[in-house]
Amino acid sequence: MPALRLKAIDAKEASTVSKELVDDLQALIQCPRDYFSIEVEQSKFIMDGMFVEGPAMVDVMWFDRGQDVQDKAAKIITKHINSIGYKSVDVIFHSLDEKKYYENGEHF
Helix, strand or coil: CCEEEEECCCHHHHHHHHHHHHHHHHHHHCCCHHHCEEEEECCCEEECCEEECCCEEEEEEEECCCHHHHHHHHHHHHHHHHCCCCCCEEEEEEEECHHHCEECCEEC
16 A cells, blocks of 8 residues: 556556656655555546546545645656646545455454
8 A cells, every 4th residue: 555546547658657656655655665556547538428538637545644745645646647748637545444454354
């Protein structure tokens, strides 16, 4: 944890910044590198009956680390997604309850 889910972002482009993105987030959050996951969702967006290009979005599922760290993480994510050509990026944080997150049958 954290898990990042990218929507309306090209997978090949995302892969070019994935290492640096995790490097920067790891330095901020101070958790092991193998806790991070990045998933690119192949979403379809529809407007007025037509398929359209959706807005670049990053959903972040993680254990709450406070507003200051969250603000810094949002800037890091936005910087890296901007660097591959996406001018506008929505970053949405979803805080997980440690007692509802299980790894190998045990909650945190």
